Each structure stands twice: as C-alpha cells, then as structure tokens.
Amino acid sequence: MSQMHNVESQLREMILGLEIGPGERLTERWIESRFGASRTPVRAALLRLETEGLICRDGRGWTVSPINLAELEQIAVYREAVEVAALRLTCAQGDKSSVEVVEAMLDSCGSGTPREEWHRVGMDFHIDLARLSGNEFLFRAVRDAMTRLSRARWLEVRDEAALSRAWAEHHAILAAVRTGNADEAARQLSAHIVGSRDRLVTSLRNDRRGLRARGFAVVAA
Amino acid sequence: MSQMHNVESQLREMILGLEIGPGERLTERWIESRFGASRTPVRAALLRLETEGLICRDGRGWTVSPINLAELEQIAVYREAVEVAALRLTCAQGDKSSVEVVEAMLDSCGSGTPREEWHRVGMDFHIDLARLSGNEFLFRAVRDAMTRLSRARWLEVRDEAALSRAWAEHHAILAAVRTGNADEAARQLSAHIVGSRDRLVTSLRNDRRGLRARGFAVVAA
DNA sequence: GATACCAATTTGGGATACCAAGTTGGTATC
DNA sequence: GATACCAACTTGGTATCCCAAATTGGTATC
Numbered sequence: 001m002s003q004m005h006n007v008e009s010q011l012r013e014m015i016l017g018l019e020i021g022p023g024e025r026l027t028e029r030w031i032e033s034r035f036g037a038s039r040t041p042v043r044a045a046l047l048r049l050e051t052e053g054l055i056c057r058d059g060r061g062w063t064v065s066p067i068n069l070a071e072l073e074q075i076a077v078y079r080e081a082v083e084v085a086a087l088r089l090t091c092a093q094g095d096k097s098s099v100e101v102v103e104a105m106l107d108s109c110g111s112g113t114p115r116e117e118w119h120r121v122g123m124d125f126h127i128d129l130a131r132l133s134g135n136e137f138l139f140r141a142v143r144d145a146m147t148r149l150s151r152a153r154w155l156e157v158r159d160e161a162a163l164s165r166a167w168a169e170h171h172a173i174l175a176a177v178r179t180g181n182a183d184e185a186a187r188q189l190s191a192h193i194v195g196s197r198d199r200l201v202t203s204l205r206n207d208r209r210g211l212r213a214r215g216f217a218v219v220a221a
Numbered sequence: 222m223s224q225m226h227n228v229e230s231q232l233r234e235m236i237l238g239l240e241i242g243p244g245e246r247l248t249e250r251w252i253e254s255r256f257g258a259s260r261t262p263v264r265a266a267l268l269r270l271e272t273e274g275l276i277c278r279d280g281r282g283w284t285v286s287p288i289n290l291a292e293l294e295q296i297a298v299y300r301e302a303v304e305v306a307a308l309r310l311t312c313a314q315g316d317k318s319s320v321e322v323v324e325a326m327l328d329s330c331g332s333g334t335p336r337e338e339w340h341r342v343g344m345d346f347h348i349d350l351a352r353l354s355g356n357e358f359l360f361r362a363v364r365d366a367m368t369r370l371s372r373a374r375w376l377e378v379r380d381e382a383a384l385s386r387a388w389a390e391h392h393a394i395l396a397a398v399r400t401g402n403a404d405e406a407a408r409q410l411s412a413h414i415v416g417s418r419d420r421l422v423t424s425l426r427n428d429r430r431g432l433r434a435r436g437f438a439v440v441a442a
Numbered sequence: 443g444a445t446a447c448c449a450a451t452t453t454g455g456g457a458t459a460c461c462a463a464g465t466t467g468g469t470a471t472c
Numbered sequence: 473g474a475t476a477c478c479a480a481c482t483t484g485g486t487a488t489c490c491c492a493a494a495t496t497g498g499t500a501t502c
Contacts, residue, residue, distance in 0.1 A: 085302030
C-alpha cells in the first residue's frame with residue numbers, strides 16, 4: 001500500500017477515534033514525523049480527508065473539523081432523503097435474501113458486546129442497507145454522512161436502553177423491508193433518523209461544557 | 222490564487238468543455254508543461270478532481286472519466302432524492318422572494334441565447350434551487366451531481382423544442398413552489414428529472430457510435 | 443507596565459531530484 | 473518472418489530543498 005493511503009487511513013482512524021480531538025490544529029510537519037512519511041503523501045492524504053469533511057482549512061493551516069451541531073441537523077435531513085430513497089429501491093427488489101445478512105449483523109450484538117462494536121454495527125447497518133439499493137451514489141452519500149456523524153455518535157451519552165431502542169428500530173425497519181412494505185419501512189426509517197438526531201443533538205448540547213473541557217471543540221447550532 | 226487552484230480550475234474547464242475527451246489519458250508531466258506548474262500542485266489538483274469524479278485512476282495513471290450510461294441512470298435516481306428533498310424544504314419556507322431570482326435567471330434565456338448559456342442556465346437552475354433549501358449537504362449533492370452530468374448533457378443532441386420544453390418544466394416547478402404546493406412541485410420535479418434522464422440516455426445511446434468516432438469513450442449501461 | 447518593533451522560527455506552497463515499476467522499441471536468434 | 477530478450481525511456485510515488493508569509497519571542501522605548 002502506498003504511503004499516501006497509509007497516512008490517509010491512519011490519520012482517519014486517529015480522527016474518528018478521537019485520538020486527535022475536534023478543533024485540534026494539525027501541521028504537515030507533525031504528521032510527517034508521526035507517520036514517518038514525507039510531505040508529499042502527507043499533503044495528498046490531507047487533501048483527501050478534507051473532501052471527507054474530517055479536516056478543514058484554518059487560514060493557512062489545517063484543523064480537525066469541530067463537532068458542529070448545526071451540521072449534524074443538516075446531515076440528518078440529508079440522510080433522510082438518501083436513505084429513504086435507497087430503502088424504497090431495496091423494497092422494490094424481488095430478492096430479499098440480502099436483508100438477512102444485515103439482520104445477522106444486527107443480531108451479532110448482545111448484552112456483552114463492547115461499545116466499539118455497537119458503534120460500528122450501528123453505522124454499518126445504515127451503510128449496508130444503502131448498499132443493497134444497488135445505487136452507488138445513494139450508497140456513497142450514506143457512507144459519507146455516517147463518517148461525518150461518527151465522532152458525534154461516539155461522544156453521545158448512550159445507556160443500555162438507548163442502544164436497545166436503536167436496535168429494535170433497526171429490526172423493525174428490516175421487518176417492513178422483508179414484507180415489501182415500502183411506505184411502512186420509509187416511515188420507520190424517517191422516524192428513526194429524526195429521533196436519533198434529536199437525541200444526539202440534545203445529548204451533545206447538554207455535554208457541551210464537559211466536551212470543551214476535554215479539549216473538543218463543539219460548535220453550537 | 223494558488224497554483225493548485227489554477228491547475229484545478231483550468232483542468233476542470235478543459236474536461237467539462239470536452240477539450241480533453243472522455244476516456245483520454247492524462248500524464249502529470251503533460252499537465253505540468255501545459256499549465257506551467259510543477260508536479261506538486263498538479264498532483265493536488267488531480268486528487269481533487271478525482272473526488273469530483275471527473276478523472277479516475279487507470280492502473281498507475283490518470284484517465285478522464287468516460288461517459289457512463291449506467292452512471293447517468295443512477296445519478297438521476299440520486300438527483301431525484303436530493304432535489305425533491307431540497308424542494309420540499311424550500312416550499313416549507315415562508316419567504317418566496319428568492320424564487321424570483323431563479324425565475325429571472327431562467328427568463329434571461331431567449332431564442333437568441335447561445336447554446337453555452339442554455340447549458341449553464343439549465344444546470345444552475347437545479348443548483349440554485351437546491352441552494353434555496355438552506356441545507357448545505359443537499360446543495361452540494363445537487364451541485365456535484367450536475368457537475369458529473371455536465372459533459373453528457375453537452376453531448377446530448379437537443380433541438381429548440383427540447384430546450385423550450387425543459388424551460389417550461391422549470392417554470393412549472395417554480396410556479397408550484399411559489400404557491401407553496403410542495404406535492405405538486407415535487408411531482409413536477411420528479412417527472413422532469415426522469416424525463417430528462419430518459420432523453421439523455423436515449424440520445425447518447427443512439428449517438429454512441431458517432432461519439433466514439435470523435436474519440437469520446439462512452440460506456441454502455 | 444504597556445507597546446511598538448525587529449529578528450528568529452515555524453509553516454504551508456511550490457520546485458526539483460531520485461527511484462522503482464512499467465512500457466516501448468529495437469535487435470538478435472531461431 | 474516471428475519471437476524472445478534487453479536497453480532506453482516514460483511515468484507515477486516519494487523525498488528533499490527553497491521560499492514567502494505568518495507567527496512568535498524578546499527587547500527597547502515611552
């Protein structure tokens with residue numbers, strides 16, 4: 001694998017894993033020494049991460065994108081549009097066998113599952129569901145949106161009840177898809193996205209002070 | 222303006238303007254000498270254009286993305302999702318004054334307007350309409366989709382009747398928006414997008430041989 | 443003590459040199 | 473004439489060097 005992809009993927013993991021906090025400044029030289037690559041692949045990686053929205057320009061330099069509550073709200077609207085569209089395409093397909101794969105992924109999470117796994121499965125559910133539509137653009141849109149949401153979702157305070165609630169909603173969506181009831185599935189998915197957004201934004205707004213104390217920049221809605 | 226942006230915008234214009242044909246090979250050294258920049262900004266520009274889908278990797282090198290009929294079909298589905306969502310947001314807004322700006326842009330095109338202008342206005346209509354929603358993600362999605370469609374729309378054989386048909390459909394959509402009739406506006410927009418796609422794909426499929434003869438790579442659906 | 447100013451350092455943008463892998467064109471062999 | 477093989481060239485990937493602008497830290501002046 002090339003140095004560019006090395007730097008890109010490792011830096012992405014560090015940002016998504018909050019090893020580098022939202023709002024933190026990045027210098028090309030630091031990345032260079034941190035990953036043992038020269039500036040050419042470093043700069044290429046930065047350019048790619050910029051298009052993903054994980055970093056942004058800060059005058060002349062680079063900054064890890066802050067958590068932006070207004071952005072989270074807009075992403076939810078965007079998600080609703082593309083995910084519902086993808087879901088309707090999937091419902092219109094005859095073959096429902098692929099739904100079972102997604103269902104199996106959900107069921108792989110139980111009471112003893114670590115939080116990282118809940119987090120990953122919670123995102124992959126939406127991404128894989130979009131992939132089933134067969135539309136590359138809807139799929140990419142959902143994947144990119146979930147990537148942008150990833151850090152905020154990780155910072156959200158979620159108890160066991162919230163996790164199982166999301167899990168149940170995911171199952172309800174799949175059940176509607178399996179019966180081919182597109183309207184019902186779309187309704188469930190919309191409600192799920194809107195509800196998730198409300199809980200996410202509320203949680204972050206309440207924790208904003210604490211998050212800032214941990215060095216995480218959170219921009220208000 | 223930096224060299225990177227120079228190369229990026231000039232190369233984008235050359236690709237969108239079909240001065241470099243779909244499927245054509247690009248070498249960093251050629252771009253370097255063509256624009257008088259060194260490889261560092263050239264590579265940065267290539268990476269950015271890659272994320273726009275205007276160029277793609279071809280093994281070790283770079284290729285101007287071919288016209289892909291299957292992709293055009295998928296983009297239409299994607300557009301329908303995001304444009305309708307944006308339109309519904311706009312309809313829900315109280316202030317309808319911004320619609321008039323879009324309307325004025327449409328009316329700036331008449332029988333004597335050059336084809337370039339029709340082409341630009343036809344795209345900007347959809348982009349500006351999406352911008353009115355106030356949702357940055359829906360807006361970017363539409364803008365990027367229209368960018369990807371741009372070359373194909375330019376190659377489409379369009380007579381005077383087709384142009385005025387699109388013009389009338391655009392006006393009908395705005396009329397529905399102005400009265401706040403979201404369902405009607407959405408129906409009109411969906412029909413417009415689907416109809417445009419059908420005519421576009423049909424036209425390109427019919428002309429495929431001729432386009433290939435001109436050196437333009439057209440990938441079948 | 444506050445502030446204006448200057449030098450040293452840092453940093454991103456760009457240019458260039460080098461390398462490895464792949465391609466090409468020609469040549470020698472059969 | 474076809475083919476196997478080799479050398480020269482091309483090309484993208486990477487490292488490194490230079491530069492201008494911005495930041496920083498300290499100092500002198502008021």
